[in-house]
Amino acid sequence: MFSKTFVQELAIKTNLPTEDVELILGKLHQTVKETLLSGESVHLPGLGVLQIQHLSSLKEVDPASGKTMLYPPKDSLEFTPDN
16 A cells, blocks of 8 residues: 555654554555545645535537537546645
């Protein structure tokens, strides 16, 4: 799930065992996912904000064929970096 190099670097910088870093990152992933699915945004200080954006259905006409294409609504993950 997480890059071994990233986990090892984080373990060295935090003076924590690699297993603890993997556990923390796993819990972070789980918490962010649950928060987003509940409709809330997640602000990661120094990184940015994650939020789910609902995109409505879209109707387009293909100019070449004249066919109407209907795209269903969907949710999209949006990230806005901190300044």
